[in-house]
Amino acid sequence: MAQTTVMVVEDAVELRELYAGFLADAGYRVLHAPDVTTMQRLLAQEHPDLVLLDINLPDGNGLDIARRLRIRDQAGLMFVTVRTDDEDRIGALEDAGDDYVTKPVDPRELLARVRNLLRRKSRDSYLHFNGWTLDLVRRALFRPDGTFLALTTGEFNILAALAAMRPNPVNREYLLDVISNRDRDTVSEHTVDMLIMRLRRKMKDEDGRPAPIVTVRGVGYALADGAGKAG
Numbered sequence: 001m002a003q004t005t006v007m008v009v010e011d012a013v014e015l016r017e018l019y020a021g022f023l024a025d026a027g028y029r030v031l032h033a034p035d036v037t038t039m040q041r042l043l044a045q046e047h048p049d050l051v052l053l054d055i056n057l058p059d060g061n062g063l064d065i066a067r068r069l070r071i072r073d074q075a076g077l078m079f080v081t082v083r084t085d086d087e088d089r090i091g092a093l094e095d096a097g098d099d100y101v102t103k104p105v106d107p108r109e110l111l112a113r114v115r116n117l118l119r120r121k122s123r124d125s126y127l128h129f130n131g132w133t134l135d136l137v138r139r140a141l142f143r144p145d146g147t148f149l150a151l152t153t154g155e156f157n158i159l160a161a162l163a164a165m166r167p168n169p170v171n172r173e174y175l176l177d178v179i180s181n182r183d184r185d186t187v188s189e190h191t192v193d194m195l196i197m198r199l200r201r202k203m204k205d206e207d208g209r210p211a212p213i214v215t216v217r218g219v220g221y222a223l224a225d226g227a228g229k230a231g
Helices: 013-025 036-045 062-069 086-095 107-122 153-165 172-180 189-203
Strands: 005-009 029-033 050-053 076-081 099-102 126-129 132-135 140-142 213-216 220-223
Touching (some): 013 029, 029 036, 076 107, 153 189, 172 189, 172 220
């Protein structure tokens, strides 16, 4: 089983090492980021299960960055901050994060909250649609007959976005964000269309039945009727 990965985004070296040490001792793989720039680079390379994010960072506001990058779409998100203002807490929990912890915090409490949040997230780690199963933890797709279907990172991210938003259609702008981490210089709308085409080709069954991905004219793409969620 793959080791659970936690990213610690904290500019204070002592705190970052303290949190990371407790997490590593508890069996987690830990990624270190002292600032927003490092966090963005790691998010483009890695797929952490949980991000511990400070708000007051040297090169940006963690709350604003979390909203802009939609970090919660990719991983569990816990803010660990000195900010005690109720407005900050409520805003963070409403549309950006899964938990909000104020410093100073006992590392044992932090570890307990991490375990709690990961347990909550694991209950939502599978998306089911039209007989297909998407494992968000292992980043794997399984056919209706249970066999594994290999996907590239871009294909998986597109399909996960469609499954998470179903039954609503997803526009190309959102899908561009999903596959680029908002670095639009690396992708175009053609990239989205190409990934959708590849997914349809891969997911077409042996009897010729098409993949459950439909084009919504003037909007983008959606999963066909029959999508549902369990787990």
